[in-house]
């Protein structure tokens with residue numbers, strides 16, 4: 040997953056930070072580190088000095104500064120030019136664009152009640168600021184004058200693209216609406232922002248508040264020693280020493296479901312997971328979901344679209360809901376058929392071992408694990424000693440080095456926001472500084488679930504020089520347990536490479552404008568997902584997959600087993616993912632109308648595609664943070680992973696054909712990463728591959744053909 044710094048940053052930054060005289064007093068009594076230039080190495084945020092109470096005054100000052108700058112652009116007596124309007128807009132709001140990413144990153148990865156309260160206060164201010172910019176008639180008139188004259192302006196291509204993107208962002212931001220419509224549009228944006236925040240805070244609450252406390256060792260039967268040790272550690276941390284605690288965090292719940300013989304406990308923990316924010320009361324998200332879907336549909340209608348999905352997809356490669364449904368449906372039936380075969384295999388195993396029950400969701404991972412061990416003699420736990428977290432990270436760095444000549448070296452001298460965060464400097468082969476990369480890998484209560492890549496500072500050109508990026512990967516990986524270091528599962532290895540792929544995309548971007556920095560949602564997973572392919576190549580495994588105790592390289596026979604088992608369980612994996620994609624699309628192709636009943640809507644959506652009863656969508660509506668969480672960035676966009684997978688599998692074929700680290704192919708792919716949003720992604724892709732992508736490599740990889 041990638042988290043983009045909020046959309047309003049499209050219209051931000053330059054003017055030096057001039058705040059002398061108007062600098063608000065710091066409530067803590069000292070100078071506010073967010074309001075003065077940062078003298079840290081590479082200008083990274085001075086994390087050690089930043090306190091929660093510094094954010095509100097700094098963000099308010101940033102908003103005030105940006106308002107002044109926007110007014111100056113809108114009321115400029117000179118006729119509009121590229122420089123005095125588009126470039127000036129791009130550069131407005133330097134302070135806010137410095138402070139705001141720090142705040143939003145802390146809100147996602149290291150939050151607490153104080154920051155959550157500040158967020159509830161700040162979010163409406165930022166939403167109003169964005170609307171005030173987009174809905175400013177004088178400002179829009181200037182942009183529109185340039186847009187209407189675009190044929191005669193003879194702008195260089197990149198400036199022409201910035202003009203087009205800016206113009207579209209105004210139109211899509213409501214600039215053409217009537218005054219009454221504008222008022223309603225603002226109201227909707229404000230409500231959506233608040234609903235997204237409530238959804239996220241509620242989800243954090245329900246995820247953190249559940250604990251499965253196991254008091255008897257007999258109930259741990261089946262669990263590998265490392266999972267038992269992690270449960271004991273968690274119990275100690277929870278003040279339940281001597282017992283074992285399992286939570287809804289990924290490194291805790293999934294191994295429990297995979298291995299615990301106790302069927303009743305598996306049911307309990309999975310039920311807690313799938314009914315999060317669905318139990319009534321103050322943390323229930325059902326109404327929040329339904330309201331968001333209704334408000335998004337209404338907003339789309341105001342802007343002249345049939346649905347929110349039509350509005351969103353226009354800006355993506357897919358362009359229309361029909362094309363998204365076409366891809367999802369093409370994959371759904373073969374994947375569903377495969378999942379039904381997998382379920383039948385499990386049922387046969389239950390019968391063979393004397394069971395008389397029908398398998399259900401809480402049984403799936405458990406019996407699939409047993410079948411996997413029978414069929415491939417592949418025990419996931421036997422792999423983990425070869426996947427020490429530090430080694431896996433080195434493996435990802437190694438791939439970046441072989442492909443692009445980049446070196447990544449630890450910088451323990453840089454400030455971080457948590458003791459578990461580590462800082463690295465990324466350099467070109469010739470020693471040129473590329474950017475700073477932070478890793479933050481383990482779960483804690485103030486961190487949202489999942490894994491993502493984000494930035495504290497994005498690339499652009501300023502005064503003829505490249506502003507270098509500061510990027511962070513945030514994950515929820517297995518912790519060190521007992522006396523073992525952090526040992527990753529195969530899936531976590533893929534995730535580490537995935538998020539590092541996003542990081543490379545941000546680090547290598549050469550976009551001169553922040554407004555052109557990013558890919559559309561359904562291309563943005565290409566740079567990340569393609570990295571997962573290198574992780575499991577024998578040539579790469581040899582380099583990083585070394586036993587944490589003996590240093591022994593992972594045996595070739597084990598690598599062979601991993602390769603053979605690659606298509607195992609693909610029916611389930613594909614179906615649970617596609618089900619969530621379809622649920623997302625169904626919510627967001629709704630026409631404007633009253634809020635729906637969330638439970639009934641979800642049920643009908645899944646019944647329509649005949650979701651097998653043993654499978655729960657990867658995310659149910661009440662905890663589908665990608666689409667209903669703060670910002671809702673993946674709404675009508677959860678399909679992006681598989682859309683991108685068509686492209687990344689096709690792109691990786693180029694490396695298979697030419698060589699895993701073929702330098703010409705790597706240079707071609709790096710060009711895509713560097714260009715980012717400065718060109719249409721299909722143009723970039725065709726320049727790399729010499730043709731449009733083919734869906735065949737994806738079908739082969741998942742065994743769907």
Ligand SMILES: [Zn+2]
Nearest residue numbers: 040041564567
């Ligand atoms: Zn991603």
